[in-house]
Amino acid sequence: MRKKVFSVLLCAAMATSMLAGCGDNSEPASNGGTTDDANANNDAAGGSDDADADDAAGGSDDAAGGGAAGKKFALVTKSAGNPYNEKEAEGFEDVINSLGGECIIKHPVAATADAQVSEIQSLISQGVDSICVAANDENALQAALEDAMAAGIKVSCLDSKTNAASRMTFANQAGTTEIGQALMDAVYDIAGGEGEWAILSATSQATNQNAWIEAMKSIMESDSKYANLNLVEVAYGDDEPQKSTDQTQALLSKYPNLKVICAPTTVGIAAAAKVLQDQSSSVKLTGLGLPSEMAAYIGDDDAHSCPYMFLWNPIDVGRLGAYISAALVDGTITGAAGETFTAAGMDNSEYTIVDAGDGGTEVILGAPFKFDPSNIGDWKDVY
């Protein structure tokens, strides 16, 4: 009997100590800490390239104490351990803190809809005022988000949208067609107007990547300018370095006349860039990637595999998401097309909600940003 009690006590004591210890650990991840870094980095970059970014950090402070004070704003990102998601979270947190609201960041344990559902349910329990989610699956969050809306929570998306029924509006990093157009023009330009090219995507169900690939395909068909470009294959690297490497090597040996690979995903583009650069291949690369991961591969000469690529500022995506959440909570907007709201200190301070073409609405941040050898050095330390 005594032994029984002993083991219960031991187990309990252990659990308590562990929880207490870890509780402290998780604190800086969700509050403060990282936010300061974001500001510092932003300032550094803003000075050299983007003067407005500087204002963003300063300007948002003036807006403190609006209708958001005392409210709880939550962000559910795609997954933990990904710098891109972390930068979005930084931007989101930055704005919410400056507005005087309480910010909760949830990084799901894996990049799946299952994991996000648990996080959303937990947020409903906590009685938050708004949830902003970067959806891992367009449809699978519907039930959870409907629950949230039924509980009076304002639901919006950023980065990657859910279906129209389960969101009020969506902070879109850049229009799908614009991204498709930018990538298509890059392929056209790098290939010299003709030849074979291939796409290396993330997983087969990645919502954003699929939308961009569709956009590229339809642009290619609709404009005779691209008639001489031949898309030979869409390969999936599952956002794993090893599989992406395998797939890139397979593309190279299958299509000896390949000219360009377009990889609209961060892991894929870095893996492909490494393969091409190591082999000193004549095949060139473009796509969407994080400057910090791609800095070593971007250059105009033959020693570098990627002449230029695109992305948007994930910190700004997070900021826009935060402003949308705040505007939804204080009633400035309801998520209907045509409404406008101000995002004090963003690039263009007034944003208009537009029709997203899927039955829902969206707010578009701006055009994708081009990273080339001239500016990569300034951005590689920012995100």
Add this chain to the structure above:
Amino acid sequence: MEKKSVWKKITSSRETSLVIVLLVLVALISIKNPSFLGMQNILEILKNNSVIMIMALGMLCVLLIGGIDISITSSLAFAGMTVGMLFKNGVIHSTLLGFVIAMAIGAVCGLVTGLIIAKGNVTPIIATMGFMYIYRGFAYLVANSQWAGADALGDFKNFALESYLGLGFLNNVLFIVLICYIVFFVILKWTKFGRNIYAVGSNAEAAQISGINVARVKLSVYTMMGFLAGLCGALAVTIYASAQPNMQQGKEMDVIAACVIGGVSMNGGRGSVGGALLGALILSVIAKALPLVGIDALAQNTVKGFIIIVVIVLNVVTQRMMDKSNLERREM
């Protein structure tokens, strides 16, 4: 004595059947795509799968003593991520130091796992399942939502491109793979420690009674596994020039599959370095070939799983046939 030679024959013929499977696979693939047999392609296969090939050696020993370790890719990520972050933050600059740190972290991870299993009598799959979560969590905490990309890794990423260890003929990574295989071949074949591993796996009770310190053998085997996982952590970072906290997640199953395909018994006591090598090679060839022979991207996983099942079933069937013919011979 006679029994032993029969047993040896079985293992050697087991490997011959694997060699045949491998050759048939390669032949089929190269009919479809002749470039498959190119020198560059073969080197790419080996390099891209060196992590699996090295860890298969450690897993071989773990399986030989009747254990299992599913925490390996987590300790790999922990070690690799730590080294990546050390380079990123400019704490270390030397490639050698990077490897030493990774191997040390891996060995400590393995030691802890081994202690829990050998001294705490926890079933291996449970202990390593727990550590799978724990070490992976550590990798995420170390990473703190960052990756260490090519730019941050400096000279470290060039290690996988150069061949100074292999005296200019053999890529550094492949040289390490080769050394690992030679070392393990020697250990398992000609050392007392190697024989102890087989003894513990065949019958732990008998081994204990005959004076082998079973707990110590277990401890060393898991530490060795951890050491290799740490080494692979550093290798993975240099091969892909990128450290991410979720790297190689789920690949522990590939490593186990490689061993089992190579004829290593999951009950312990049976298996060889050659088998592990062949198993790893078969898996690598499959992974490499699927996109090459023009199988639709969406169907690749199904085909891969199907081939794995077919290969292990074939293994069993040939084994049965061999047993039968052995029995017939003995009856005569």
Add this chain to the structure above:
Amino acid sequence: MAGKSGRTIEATPQDVWKKRIFSWEGMLVVLFLFINIFCRCISPNYTVANVLREMPKYLSEIFLLLPMAYILMLGEIDISVGSTVCLAATVACMATNANVPFVGVILITILTGAVCGMVNGFILLKFPELPSMIVTLGTQIVFRGIAEIMLGSGGSVSVTNTAGFRALSGEIGPFPYVFFLVLICGAIFVVLSVKTTFGRSLYAIGSNSRTSFYSGIKVGKIRFLVFTLMGTFAGIAALFLTSELYGANTTTGNGFEMDAIAMAVFGGISTAGGKGKMIGGLISAFIIVCLRIGLGQINMNPQVVLIILGALLICAVLIPNISAGLGLKKRKKI
């Protein structure tokens, strides 16, 4: 053969072990209460209503725990269940979208799961030399692969007519239907394992399948049956998971197998076979679910939650072993 004799060393102090197992369930109940009090203390939102509302998503994993416990008792393992859930959920969504009546959808989904389980069972029946881990590793890839092919290039399907699934996720008072179903199924599984010949033969096979075979237990048949049961329940889990997601994609059910195994092991069911009690697995499942909900509500880093679960898992086995070891030493002194 070889590994089996290794096990007897650890299990020599039979009587001590028995006592430990008897106490383990009692301890789990205490721990369950403790965890609930603890969660209530750390999170003001940890109320009955909130916990019950968050629970259904986790409850679908408990459906997997039940037969998984049987499989572990047999000394086997099934790591293909997550993929089976994925495939069955995909089938459920596609059947609904093809305007199959909802009863039909339920049947088709469960049948899909059962067929997957049968495939595992059949391979293991025909090739008993193969370790179940490696067979189910192969089918894990294949089942998810088939779902990937079915889902096509979008990789995701959503239910257009959600009426049936909405009804399925209904509630009686604050209690969702699935809660009662889990309890009923749990009770059936507990009774089956304790009171029937089937249950006793599970333990017998797990302890020593060869002896069981010679003493007339149909080892192959029972193994086949249990794996089919596992698949069937994966189908049920898929059904309820779909009622939480209204859709399926290629990552659905990822990692469910490990969660189910962890729950069983924490409940004292040994992966070496032949040991543990169903009821322990059930209590531990609720402990883990409550802990996850509680820690989720204070927004703890999910990786840290996993570290805690991993440590708990190891300690759940380590502590009884150590105290058993201590007990053994004391007895020797006397």
